[in-house]
Amino acid sequence: DADESMKVHIYENAFSSSACELLHELAVDHNQRTNDGSSIFTRPPLNTRPLTPIEHAIDSALTEMDDDSQTVEYWSRDEYMNIDVHADIDETMLEDGGPVRCPQMGHVLYLQVKEGIKGPTCVFPKEKIGWGLNDDIENSHLYNDKELIVVPCVEGRILRFPGNAMHSVPSPPHRWLLSQKEQRLLKEQENTCEDFEESDDWMDDEDGDWYGDEDDDSEVERSVLLFNTWSDDEMPPIGVNGDYATGALPEGIELSEEDAKAYLKSEEARILIEWEEDYGKNGGILRCNPISQWNEIDIEVVDEDSVTKDTEINVSLMGNQNRRLYPDKYVQLWGGDNVVKNALEEELRASLVHLTRKTE
Numbered sequence: 119d120a121d122e123s124m125k126v127h128i129y130e131n132a133f134s135s136s137a138c139e140l141l142h143e144l145a146v147d148h149n150q151r152t153n154d155g156s157s158i159f160t161r162p163p164l165n166t167r168p169l170t171p172i173e174h175a176i177d178s179a180l181t182e183m184d185d186d187s188q189t190v191e192y193w194s195r196d197e198y199m200n201i202d203v204h205a206d207i208d209e210t211m212l213e214d215g216g217p218v219r220c221p222q223m224g225h226v227l228y229l230q231v232k233e234g235i236k237g238p239t240c241v242f243p244k245e246k247i248g249w250g251l252n253d254d255i256e257n258s259h260l261y262n263d264k265e266l267i268v269v270p271c272v273e274g275r276i277l278r279f280p281g282n283a284m285h286s287v288p289s290p291p292h293r294w295l296l297s298q299k300e301q302r303l304l305k306e307q308e309n310t311c312e313d314f315e316e317s318d319d320w321m322d323d324e325d326g327d328w329y330g331d332e333d334d335d336s337e338v339e340r341s342v343l344l345f346n347t348w349s350d351d352e353m354p355p356i357g358v359n360g361d362y363a364t365g366a367l368p369e370g371i372e373l374s375e376e377d378a379k380a381y382l383k384s385e386e387a388r389i390l391i392e393w394e395e396d397y398g399k400n401g402g403i404l405r406c407n408p409i410s411q412w413n414e415i416d417i418e419v420v421d422e423d424s425v426t427k428d429t430e431i432n433v434s435l436m437g438n439q440n441r442r443l444y445p446d447k448y449v450q451l452w453g454g455d456n457v458v459k460n461a462l463e464e465e466l467r468a469s470l471v472h473l474t475r476k477t478e
Contacts, residue, residue: 125280126243126267128468130413132179132276133227133406140397140404142229142341144172145194148361156193157361158354164188168386170361171393174401176345179227179276182409187222187347189354196230198237198340200289200308203449204436205247205282206346210356212440218247219355221281221346228271230341236291236463237340239277241267245284248443249435264451264473267417268461271340281346286433291462294431295455298448301434363389419470420457429455431473451475 133141148157148170159165159173161180169177176190208219226239244265246252269277279285288294293301348354373381397403431451435442451473461469 126241126269126283126417127278128269128415128417129276129278130272130415131274131407132182132412133175133229133274135273137175137404137406138227138229138273141172141175141227141343142196142338144170144404145229145341145343146196148172148363149194149196151363152193152361154193156191156358158189158191158358159360161188161190167360167382168390169401170363171397171401171404172343173361174397175404175406176343178401178405179225180347182406182412183278185223185347188350189348190345191221191348191355191358192343192345194341194343196338196341198232198235198289199287200293200305201287202434202436203240203242203245203249203284203286204442205245205284207247207441208355214356218441218443219352220247221348221355223347224279224281224283224285225345225347226269226277227343227345228273228275228277228341229343230338231271231273232337232339235271235339236465237271237287237289238291238462238464239269239271239285239287240462241269241277241279241283241285243267243280243283246280246282247284249284249449250444262475264475266458266461266471266473268464268469268471270464270466270468271342272466281348288462292459294433294462295429295459296432297430298432301432301448415468417468417470420461420472429453429458431458449475 159169161177162169172192173190176192180187180190205218205220206224208216211217211219231237242264244252267279269275293304296304393401429452431453433449433451435444435447435449439445452475453471453473458471458473461471
């Protein structure tokens with residue numbers, strides 16, 4: 119079998135700074151329009167509705183990577199928040215009692231990164247679908263090698279990895295070096311802050327007018343556009359709709375067939391003119407750079423022959439047992455203290471770190 123880590127690719131200079139800035143603004147709009155949700159689209163030539171500017175940008179990158187998958191799901195985040203280790207799945211299928219189903223390939227496009235923010239994406243390429251499903255049962259008495267690929271967030275960079283690989287964004291970067299108790303306390307603090315922010319979103323001023331507390335000038339910490347390709351041989355993820363900005367009917371709106379056609383036709387004509395004026399034909403100014411200008415960076419294998427793996431690494435998994443396919447919330451691994459810490463706080467270089475787990 120091919121080395122699993124070779125299926126993880128990192129490309130520099132995939133998108134220009136100007137394209138990243140515009141895509142960030144569009145991603146924020148999309149996020150608000152979908153209430154932090156994801157959208158789905160079919161790539162040309164099989165699409166039955168026009169692509170949005172974001173979708174044209176994604177399509178251009180997949181084309182340059184010779185990926186001919188037709189079905190693409192995408193969403194975004196513009197804050198640096200902790201994301202526990204997980205595999206992307208069809209969430210609704212699992213909630214309905216179905217099997218855990220994953221996309222073909224996952225991608226992270228880094229749009230904006232605040233100076234000083236590390237915010238790496240961490241991929242466990244051998245942990246597929248759920249944690250420990252690929253462990254060597256026959257040799258479980260030995261130390262199990264766990265490969266960890268740490269990818270710093272850099273504007274214009276694309277990370278591409280197998281869609282069933284477990285991955286994470288630890289925040290702060292050294293989060294896994296905390297004890298399980300320390301992590302639980304940190305999680306409680308984060309939840310308290312979230313509750314406070316939600317309750318403080320809107321405040322009543324002296325005149326009784328409502329106003330938001332959002333600071334439009336606040337600096338973005340870590341803005342990413344995430345997109346997955348799904349197998350053409352399977353149904354797309356359940357409950358994920360097209361972006362209604364394209365003329366897809368907003369969820370919950372019901373019209374007669376004749377009225378729906380008229381609505382879609384008028385919306386399509388209006389929005390296409392607007393998009394072409396702002397972003398060029400087929401989102402031309404948002405397209406990725408030609409792949410000849412991309413630079414695939416090496417994943418540097420950390421030399422650990424002389425490193426004693428005596429530091430506890432507590433990796434937190436996302437969701438309940440049905441989601442993570444593992445009995446415990448935390449996985450206890452061991453690694454070299456400085457090796458792991460340096461990899462998680464690196465600003466540019468991607469690292470492959472070997473961790474170990476001793477089973478009883």
